[in-house]
Amino acid sequence: MVNDRNILLCVSGGIAAYKACALTSKLVQAGANVRVAMTASAEQFVGQATFQALSRNPVYTDVFEEHDPTKIAHIDVPDTSDLIVVAPATANMIAKLANGLADDFITTSILAATCPVIISPAMNVNMLDHPATRRNIETLKSYGYQIIEPGVGNLACGWIGGGRLPEPEDLLRIIASQFVPKHLLGKRVLVTAGPTVERIDPVRFLSNDSSGKMGVALAEAARDMGAYVTLVHGPLQIPIPDGVTALPVESSAEMLETVLAHFDDQHLVIKSAAVADYRPTTVHAEKHKKVHGPLTIELEETTDILKTLGMKKRDQILVGFAAETEQLETHARAKLEKKRVDYLVANHVATPGIGFGADENEVTLFRADGTVHRLPRQSKQELAHALLLQFKEAIR
Template sequence: MTQFLVGKRVLLGVTGSIAAYKSPEIIRRLREAGAEVRVAMTENAKRFITPLTLQAVSGNPLHEALFDARAEAAMGHIELARWADAVLIAPATADFMARLAHGLADDLLTTLCLATQAPVALAPAMNQGMWKHLLTQENLRALQQKQVCIIGPGNGSQACGDVGPGRMAEPEIILEQLSAVFATAALAGLKVLVTAGPTHEAIDPVRFLTNGSSGKMGYALAEAAREAGAAVTLISGPVSLPKPGHMDCMSVTTAQEMYDAVMRKIPDCDIFLSVAAVGDYRCKKVHEQKIHKNQDAMTLELVRNPDIVASVGQLSPRPFIVGFAAETEHVIEQAQAKRERKGMDMIVANQVGRGAGMGADENEVTVIGKSRIHLPSMPKGPLARQLIMMIAKEYHNQ
């Protein structure tokens, strides 16, 4: 099963092995599984397969150099390391395993593996004698102790004529085990309700009040909760994101509609992730016809929308509640006060504006629960997975 590869960004590294002829097939299957693929290769890999082939199959520019003058600050390896949800080296030679096991960063691929916060997986490919060698086995154990996922190798005939272990695993096995890297059992058996996106509050038939929420963080958290084994329900305001699979998805427009949907679903959930940027106010009067520009000024009378998180916090029994606080100033103080006021178990605080938070692809947050933990800026996918693991830990320790 490769369901957890949908929407993932996979960086494929190709090293100098005859098994590199299988790399295009791995790329093709990754893309069919719904992943976006970028490729980095070593100089020796070019002896077995051309850069043009890998670029054509992946649909993205190939990466070869440690320092890229076309990249921001000529540090393309850092940009790639931050981009990836997973790094897969297939094939991985004995030389590459040795250098990575000892923390060397003397080329693009080893540097990427050290710089990334994403999981790293290796599919070894080498002669059976090299695989069995004591030093290779020591390097293997060192990599496994460092939480590097090792896929294979398989047994069988090899290009040199030998027979034994060392063949790179077949592409379908590599994809299945790479997909499993994202699957955890941290929330197994639990039901998680997630709200995401903005709400729209009508002014007239063509205008509405809203905010800049894209829904990216909420959708990423819903996907991460599903990967953690939860049964997920996602209630989403108007966004342009595709609905994720393998979960119950509901679409709403207004704050009242989101409130009603949450209150219907909340009795059957264990954890409530209130990520949506719900409008605090709506127009007291919604004009039936378009308002025309007849005056220099116009006054709208607004009334409060129901407070979803506060309402859930007053329930007895109630689920474990995680909220979000998007603030422009005094972020920690505002978030802590909001957590206490609304009865949340945890709150995730972030500063918005200047390219951060709403609508951005990355986020930097502080998680406030029984303790306070700061998470540096990173793409919202990896951030969501870290947050879900923190939420799971605090839920099970309550």
């Protein structure tokens, strides 16, 4: 997505500046034309020569230094950029940008820019949480700048908390998402993800191995394509993506209730959650004590969410998922017809390296019109984009 894109990477003076070196390298390897601008403080952490070697372009540090005398650099560089990224963005840099100060190459360039701007704050957790910094970040949001929420962990200052610059590969993914074609612009998409939990007692439950990775990838891809995304999810093993409305649930009954409450307004509904087929008929209020010998737990069927939606849908495009271990095509076609879905995504979860918990997947897409499309093994992020390209054609 970043191939042949012109990206201005602005580096301000924090210890996280070292990550900007790796980000520059990754962007260049992905085909981007990267130009780096640095503050004087940033040069205390990383030298110009490093960024010049990695980007293969001149490095901009002085607003009065013109590499090409026929152009005013702090006007020309942002004017010819597809995207500006400030990483790391210190508290001082954020304050200056929020208040329209223009006293160096970075601030003058951003003030003159008309392209999208991404700000990635990185600083001590107390600096980040100071009311002035929080107010300045909100101001930048009001300008239309995208703010990347800092990570949480060990900071260089010794504190533990928010303020970490995301890893370069995560920043690369966020940058690449800016160039995804907005095929779903303005559409409303609901995705279900993860497992459900059916309680036996306060400390025990029935569930499954779903990690929620496929559903989260679909939610992220729909968001990147311009959709308003609602993510209804069971307990997840992975972070909730930014820019989506996340609605956590636990049981299949809670998931059904939440999905139905938002179903009517959606253009596309993707049911990728692994919902329990059965639940205990009795849920004990207290921990069920151990008994000697066999223990029998009586189960009852849960409500079939996908079938319920299939009977209720009007103009919505409804997508179901089928995790199979045998006779994939037979079971998938039967499920497609029985549950009145428009698309059915089926995969062999018993295949090593794909399915539950894995980072990759390989699926077969069955359509209501009888056609079949096989999507080869690839990352779940890539697969999510490929699937949405199939679904978008049917959305009215």
